[in-house]
Amino acid sequence: MDYQFKTMDDVDFESKTVLVRVDVNSPVDPLSGDLLDDTRMVLHSTTISELSDRGARVVIIAHQSRPGKSDFTTLKQHAEVLSNITGKEVQYVDSIFSSYVKNTIKNMVNGEIILLENVRFYSEEMSKLTPEEQADTQLVRSLAPLADYFVNDAFATAHRSQTSIIGFSKALPSIAGRVMELELNTLYQILDNAQEPRVYVLGGIKADDSIDVMANALKSNSADYILTTGLVANIFLQAKGIDIKEYNRNFIIERGYEDYIDIAKDLLKEYSDKIILPIDLAILEDDSRVEYMVDELPDLPIYDVGSKTISMYMEKILIAKTLFANGPAGVFEKEGFSKGTEDLLNTIGESDGFSIIGGGHLAAVASNMGLDDVITHISSGGGASINLISGKALPAVKALDESARKKDNF
Missing domain, CATH: 3.40.50.1260 (Phosphoglycerate kinase, N-terminal domain)
Structure with a gap:
């Protein structure tokens, strides 16, 4: 496959502010409102913890569900769960790009981690915009000047053309997080050798x-x-x-x-x-x-x-x-x-044969059945993996590729 992307091995994060897009979208109990599964947060904890350990100021961007759904909630609980998983305090900030958010980011110390509010509370995230228009949204214009790098670890949403997925790649040097890196390397390797x-x-x-x-x-x-x-x-x-x-x-x-x-x-x-x-x-x-x-x-x-x-x-x-x-x-x-x-x-x-299970329910069933060791790859993203496997270009991968090819970025 003719694609390129930079990984976290290519960058020194010490004293750098890093925007990290993850996908911690989780099932929610309709009665209690409690999160029912932390699988995705466990996956992304590797990237988040490594960035913190390497001296970055980590600003997490994520979503939960979508407008109109009963589980369309804040990310307060997600911050608590991430804190427990990483063993590091993940501070929840109940806004996306307010002056309070900007001041919080400016005052962060090395290794500190914050989680911004559900990015889908922001209307332009769900709008159908071109990559150029997304790079010119209020979200990107507000947050990009405060950061040194954008790390996209949200493979499960890599097939979506949304502002927080591809908008920052026009404004900041963009890198694949550990989940994104593993998924792309594994899936492209299988595709290149598909029999x-x-x-x-x-x-x-x-x-x-x-x-x-x-x-x-x-x-x-x-x-x-x-x-x-x-x-x-x-x-x-x-x-x-x-x-x-x-x-x-x-x-x-x-x-x-x-x-x-x-x-x-x-x-x-x-x-x-x-x-x-x-x-x-x-x-x-x-x-x-x-x-x-x-x-x-x-x-x-x-x-x-x-x-x-x-x-x-x-x-x-x-x-x-x-x-x-x-x-x-x-x-x-x-x-x-x-x-x-x-x-x-x-x-x-x-x-x-080589076997790949897409994300979502089927991946959860396969894991619960103890099949992790006998299936070649259980993906974290159903829609992203099936699109990639079928030969469809993923907007997030295209954005990472374009960033990697810009000589001034790295």
Whole structure:
């Protein structure tokens, strides 16, 4: 891959002010408001602690959820959790670029760490702006003059063109943090050595990401087989003319994916030999798992792929030389419906090929199953990894590359 980026090994951080973008977006208990998982904070603690230990003044920028969601909250708890993980005080500052923030940054001492407020509280973060416009936002114009370097460690959001991800790279020398460095080196190495057959297992409830990646992978001829599960499979079954019944059709519409049925139809017309659909499905019937062939479905919720489909998919997985999986096969949290997700993950673990698990729920399940040592790479970012694997340029990587090529930056 023709890309460049500087790492933390290339810079002396002593007495330097460093803006660090991390992704500590975490699940929140809807009743108590407490954070339910610290996985991402544990990951980024390596970068944060190293910068502090090397004498930097560390200013962390991060987000939690997005506007309109119930878990769209402040980062006060995140600062407390990061303090516990790093063993260093991480001071929470309840603003983003106010005069108080600016004065706080100016008065920091070497090794000190602060966490600014949820960057998505700032409207321009979620706006669709060009990189040049993002570099000219209030956020960048306010904070960049106070810093010496920008460290992007937020691989999980590397596929997003948002101000805090790419805006600072126009204004400051930009470096990959340890999480970003590991992800890029690992994924590009696997891509550069990808052997056929290349098998994708795409599911989950975020069907737009998976279908976009599927289209890109097929058009770039980087996939030999795509095994569909989850909501992705339901959309393709509907596109093929299979009657998945009213409940499941309505669910596709409610999730905002009705337009993807036409996209799926077009992909099936051109790549029907590569897109593999389920032949049976597991239905939630009387609070139990009941399996039906796809042409015999009752009007009840589809919760998993069926046993015959699992066996068919396992055969494809075991012959693969390069494997990529993103999204669970069904509602794995519900008793009786984790079979598809767990059986396919176990088979990926048994495969002799290179294997990559995207981030999110599937990564968590794989780790909980103890598969970390038998899967080549479990990524911290689902959307970022699937876009990168399918050959799509990541805005954050492009920004790091452009910064690395500027002779005056380093």
